[in-house]
Amino acid sequence: MKATPVRLKVLEVLSTTHLALSPSELESSFSKVDRITLYRTLKDFEEAGMIHKIIDTDGVTRFAFCNNNCPDATHTEDHVHFNCKKCHKMFCLAHVQTPSLQLPDGFTSTGINTVVHGICKYCS
Amino acid sequence: MKATPVRLKVLEVLSTTHLALSPSELESSFSKVDRITLYRTLKDFEEAGMIHKIIDTDGVTRFAFCNNNCPDATHTEDHVHFNCKKCHKMFCLAHVQTPSLQLPDGFTSTGINTVVHGICKYCS
DNA sequence: TAATAAACGCAACATTGTTGCATCTGATTA
């Protein structure tokens, strides 16, 4: 994977925030970037396990820097996300683990997405 | 709200399954239905608290019958959903409550979406 | 510097969802 300007910028933006950003939010971090290139960049990073994808409460796809040193896309999403209903930001709560739960017989889990919605620290 | 054929059929389909269905899945329950009418029907039912919306692991919007007798769209989503990665079906696990968790200072929760992914009872 | 595999940029397309507006219809009333 080559170190290109778009990739470096995306990594820089995602690695310096605790927010999960949508493709269009990332697009506005650039003065000019091709939308398709951005989508491909995000897909490549996700498959490499460098970032993780998370769908917010409104169905918007978002990406966040992965701090888990995962080898590839099989990385485990073990933390909770918080979606503020006022500012619509999505926070990675890296220190809040997803609680475990008891599934009915026959169902086996390979991961849990927990998205809490409410009012964030900065909006309350 | 008038009892029209589309509405009756949507209610019938959703009330006789434990799955959360996407608009396009619902569309194929009909021999012929206008896509826009279906979207409006789902929106109306959701605002009336008769069904609830849930986004699956792949970002697909799905709707499920609400068994909670909620007065309106402020109904509480208190159960866990299970998304099978093989058949891609989404199950309402009505008897599995969303576990509570401890948020960082300043964050207040008004609801939690928990989507478990893995292999369902019928695919394992 | 030259070669080349990878990344980019553009066009074209698919899917999902929304809005405006004219027409139709189901519940209510006369």
Next chain:
DNA sequence: TAATCAGATGCAACAATGTTGCGTTTATTA
């Protein structure tokens, strides 16, 4: 039962998001 009309429908048009093919450009390596 028949007329009425608010509300539901169907169509066109549009917006947002995401994907693929393909020719061109660029970063790395030799």
